[in-house]
Amino acid sequence: MFKRIRSKIGLKLMTIFSLALVLSVVLLVYGGKWLTTELENFYASENETLIKNQAYIFLSRLTQEKAMGYEAVFQKVAASSALVAKQAGFFLDHFDLYGKKHLNPSEKLVVYPPNGIFSNDSFGVTMVMYWGGAAISPEIKEELNALSHTDPLLMEVQKSHPECAASYIVTESGIRRYFPNTHAVTRLPTSEEYDMRHAGFYSIVKPENNPARKTVWTNVYRDDARHGLTITASTPVYGEMGQYLGAAGVDMTLEYILDDILGNRRLNLPLPKGWRRDLTDNLFSFIIDHTGRIIAFPSEYLKIFGLEMDMDKLVNAGVVLEYRLSDSSDAEVKKIGENILRRDFQNARFLSDGHPYMIFSHPMPSTGWHLGVVAPESVILTSLEGTL
Incomplete structure (x- = not known):
């Protein structure tokens, strides 16, 4: 009797122990899988954040490099304008020597009766x-x-800068x-x-407007010589005694920049290993001046920035000189526009119709x-799938 009771108790204890062991194994396996999943999610999240930050750094540098590429062109053109002004001042200072003989003796100026202006011929x-x-x-x-x-210098300046339409002196x-x-x-x-x-x-560049005697860039204008949208690097011409003699100008057409911003939107640049080309294929660029006025902006993206396009104000496809970012119906875009003008560089995120976008900006000091x-944030993430 006693042995039977002891046998039943042993059986129950063994059963309980076995169940406990099985339950422990189940819990251990489940807990291990849960922990592994959590660690994987944590790692993926941390890795995604790290890679995303790297993408933002890459895009910031890309923006800086493109801006500095344009800036280098502006600086070269400005240097040419300053050189023309310096040479003009030299020859005018020494007109007692250089004024005795014309470089092209056959040049003759005759009056054009309709306006009374003297001019040489078209040859x-x-x-x-x-x-x-x-x-x-x-x-x-x-x-x-x-x-x-x-x-010779006027000819060399215009010919050595393909983006320049003209070089000249006015006295x-x-x-x-x-x-x-x-x-x-x-x-x-x-x-x-x-x-x-x-x-x-x-x-x-007259003395009262430019006491520092620096080369100054004009605002964008439509050139009367049919060169389209133009900006001029203008430098004052001074004599050795400090007298103001005139101005030297080099006209730079915006065709070079507009083609780059509007016509060639794909940025075929080397990407870090594992990044997909989607990142640069889906970017677009724009340029605003120091007042926030839009110089170049792909017209198909205006809606993203909350800008309603008036075709009567559109100079041509993508050149929207009558718009500013402050005209946006989106408060976020307005704020971003203000910050761009106030800071040397700006990285910001904004929503358009519920879709997040990242914007990166960098100044061009000369102008x-x-x-x-x-860049759409979704494209940034998609392009990084191979690295996660």
Whole structure:
């Protein structure tokens, strides 16, 4: 009897022990899998954050490199403008020597009756005009002769910079020497109606407006010589005694930049190992000036920035000079636009129709412009799938 009871108790204990053991194994296996899953999720999350940050750093550097690429072009053009101004000042300072003989003796200026402006013919290498008086005095003749010696440099500047449309000199006495020769005299009104000494490129470098005597960039304008949207690097011309003699200008068309921003949106740049080309294939760029006015922006993306396109104000596809980021209906975009203008660089995230976008910007000091690069956040994550 006693043995039977003891046997039953032993059996129950063994059963309980076995169940406990099985349960422990089940819990251990489940707990191990749960822990493994949690660790994998944690690792993936941390890795995704790390890779995402690396992508942001890459895009920031990409934006900086593109901005500095444009900046290098601006600096080269500005240096050429300064060189033309320096040479013009030298020849005008020594017109007693260089004014005795013209570099091109066959050049002759005759008055164009409809506007009273003196001009050479359309076969000359450079275009020359004089509107400072009713006749060409001996002093003006010497000044014209002296300035003719700048022709080789004017030609070299325009030819060495494919993005430049023209290089020229305008003097206080009313002389304009311009390469290439567009024979613009036939399209100009009288000097009473339009005097080039009142033009923007000339006014901004006059002593009262530019006491530092630096090269200054104009705002964007539509060039009357049919070069399209243009910006000018203008430098004052001074004599050895400090007298203001005029201005030298180099016109740079925006075609080079606009083609890059609007026509060639794919950025075929080397990517870190494992990153998919989607990242650069889906980026787009834009440029704003120092006031926030849009210089270039792909028109199909305006809606993302909360900008309603008015076709009457659109200069051409993607060039929207009548818009600013402050015109956006999106408060986030307005704030980002303000921050871009206030800071040397800006990385920001914003939502458009519930979709997140990242924007990266960097300034171009010469002009005060800012380059922006925009990427959908979903594309950033998708392009990094191979690294996670």
